[in-house]
Amino acid sequence: MDLVLLTKAAIMGIVEGLTEFLPISSTGHLILAGSLLGFTSEKAKVFDIAIQTGAIFAIILFYWRRLVDTAARLAGDGQSRRFVANVLIAFIPAVILGLLFGKAVKAHLFTPTVVATSFILGAFVILWAERRPASTARIHSVDDMSPVDAFKVGLIQCLALIPGVSRSGSTIIGGMLIGLSRSTATEFSFFLAIPTLIGAGAYSLYKERALLSVSDAPLFAVGLIFSFIFAWLCVRWLLRYVATHNFVPFAWYRIAFGIAVLITAHLGLVNWAD
Template identity: 65%
Template sequence: MDLILLLKAAIMGVVEGLTEFIPVSSTGHLILAAALLKMPGEKIKLFEVVIQTGAILAIVSLYAERMWSTLAGLPRGDRVAVRFTANVSIGFFPAALLGFLFIGPIKAVLFNPLVVASSFIAGGLVILWAERLQAQGARARIEQIDDMRWTDALKVGLVQCVALIPGVSRSGATIIGGMLLGLNRRTATEFSFFLAIPVLFGAAAYDLYKNHHLLSRADIPMFAVGLVAAWLSAWVCVRWLLRFVSTHTFVPFAWYRIVFGGLILLTAWGGWIDWTP
């Protein structure tokens, strides 16, 4: 058993868990981490997608009561359960369709550190703009997830498509997009959590189906370590984030994105760090 490889898998899992649900781009951080750890190849790209399911398990476990009440209510035709499921499905569809059609070219062309760094900076500027609108008195019209209409879910789902560009951040696109579309900060954050369930499970299942030939039994420990590390770190991060958004803005994340993206571009331009995996 390669202990160094397992340690790298654990680091990648922690990076995934800590960045999946905050607006800083987990995919972007994983691409950068893989470059620094020198973990190249198609198998690592598959690993990066699959360990996202570990982060989703954190959402399922933290919102188990809501998940169960929804599953129990659907056969009875419960209006809240049906509306919630419909909204998540509608929000999921646009990114699922575009991802299915274009994920190959996206991975081939855009999955590189310089694209990630540029997206970090652009996303940070968008967050600052959105928070400035909030500070100027923009009022939320939706206070609860169950108050969302199907049109609200569709709009958030369309915004989520931008996150197919690595470095943009799926959570950032859906949370900030949701706020700009009238959701309050906590509702936008929680709807982003729930949208992640079908999006990331679907992406992992599709990637496994397309690339299962890359795997062997020897890869099981690496994937298992990455999944568990992602689950535990995401569980901690989500609990912290829900407390954070009740009293803080996303401005610190915006400046983190801008500074980190600038550092990546500067070190790449100066030749101080080789960001190629």
């Protein structure tokens, strides 16, 4: 395997791990990073989706005890069944819309310009959400969420089909807007990521299996490993961060980054490949 290609895979894994659970769009950053690295083939698009599984392994490891305890009590504990049901309810809308429109979205919206625009528009939503007083939060634990709350978060997650919107950003900020506390919205976003990203990765690998071969295993392995490591570090940091901080700095980052992409593209300073 080409060392340069493996280096690109490592960089893409780092980008995925650092951005997957922050409200700044991992898909958008992967599109931009791939454009800069010349990593934009059809196989690279499958790679981008597949390495999200590495980030999910970090979530599974981080919440291993909670997940095992929930599974063990599922048969006889109503709270555990409600928790699992809520995650599945929130998962369903993205499955339906992804299957219906995913191909069209990838064909027409996976471009640096769309990503940059989504960065900026999403930032203003974050700023608006953070202007609301914290006292408006009515739910302070994922165990207190109702099926209706979960379904609302699931509908909002569908906005993340547009690259640059951010799956984490849409579910966290959307959760806050419907009454979840910042920490509860963040934690539910983590749990919802497990079926969402594993499902997306498995479906993409199956659908595009003709593009792949055994020789691609080292490439995907490197991406998964780096994605896992940096996602683990990011999740640990983010849970501490949301306990005492808001998401306003991420909004300003999105605006600055989005404007930088648009300006460099317009002036021809960077050849952002569509």
